[in-house]
Amino acid sequence: DQQVKQNSPSLSVQEGRISILNCDYTNSMFDYFLWYKKYPAEGPTFLISISSIKDKNEDGRFTVFLNKSAKHLSLHIVPSQPGDSAVYFCAASGFSGSARQLTFGSGTQLTVLP
Amino acid sequence: IAGITQAPTSQILAAGRRMTLRCTQDMRHNAMYWYRQDLGLGLRLIHYSNTAGTTGKGEVPDGYSVSRANTDDFPLTLASAVPSQTSVYFCASSDSPGVKPGGYTFGSGTRLTVV
Numbered sequence: 001d002q003q004v005k006q007n008s009p010s011l012s013v014q015e016g017r018i019s020i021l022n023c024d025y026t027n028s029m030f031d032y033f034l035w036y037k038k039y040p041a042e043g044p045t046f047l048i049s050i051s052s053i054k055d056k057n058e059d060g061r062f063t064v065f066l067n068k069s070a071k072h073l074s075l076h077i078v079p080s081q082p083g084d085s086a087v088y089f090c091a092a093s094g095f096s097g098s099a100r101q102l103t104f105g106s107g108t109q110l111t112v113l114p
Numbered sequence: 115i116a117g118i119t120q121a122p123t124s125q126i127l128a129a130g131r132r133m134t135l136r137c138t139q140d141m142r143h144n145a146m147y148w149y150r151q152d153l154g155l156g157l158r159l160i161h162y163s164n165t166a167g168t169t170g171k172g173e174v175p176d177g178y179s180v181s182r183a184n185t186d187d188f189p190l191t192l193a194s195a196v197p198s199q200t201s202v203y204f205c206a207s208s209d210s211p212g213v214k215p216g217g218y219t220f221g222s223g224t225r226l227t228v229v
Contacts, residue, residue, distance in 0.1 A: 041222070042223075043221050043223055044218075045220070089157060099145070102217065104156045107156050107157075
């Protein structure tokens with residue numbers, strides 16, 4: 001059973017508009033959440049993160065929102081640019097035994113249309 | 115350039131053969147990880163190592179083994195490859211077994227096809 005879920009495998013958005021990528025989690029012990037971006041033939045790269053003590057974190061065009069009661073987070077990209085076209089992975093951090101590990105969602109392919 | 119080097123970048127392997135995927139990092143990170151990426155399933159943890167000399171099992175460890183003889187290297191071995199191990203494999207590292215705001219650093223991946 002997936003503990004981190006991204007229910008939309010793909011999303012298309014017009015350039016300049018807002019992109020909203022969603023992620024749900026089931027494990028209430030997760031206390032840190034991250035978004036990674038992945039281009040074809042490359043490894044994922046860190047984009048933005050949020051601690052569970054916050055409900056919003058902003059970095060330039062990227063904002064992550066966390067709703068702990070709903071166990072839901074979202075990534076907003078405003079304005080969207082064609083270079084943002086990539087697969088976006090949501091990840092959640094929690095302790096497994098004595099160390100933290102990341103659990104990833106299945107990813108959402110974002111396509112920004114010029 | 116500091117980072118993670120994975121080799122080979124791609125490989126076609128006959129079923130039943132043994133294969134070692136190589137991973138080397140030059141950031142002196144303590145923790146290293148192996149993930150596989152499959153369509154619709156995202157990134158799933160195979161094995162991890164919190165520090166040199168220790169390893170642990172992740173979500174999907176069956177059919178794979180790892181070793182961590184030193185800080186820099188974390189090879190992943192398929193003892194007898196099967197077609198279900200066809201995937202893209204990513205090695206990652208972090209500077210502690212915890213997660214810092216920057217998270218993990220990933221390599222560029224190895225695309226493995228088992229036929």
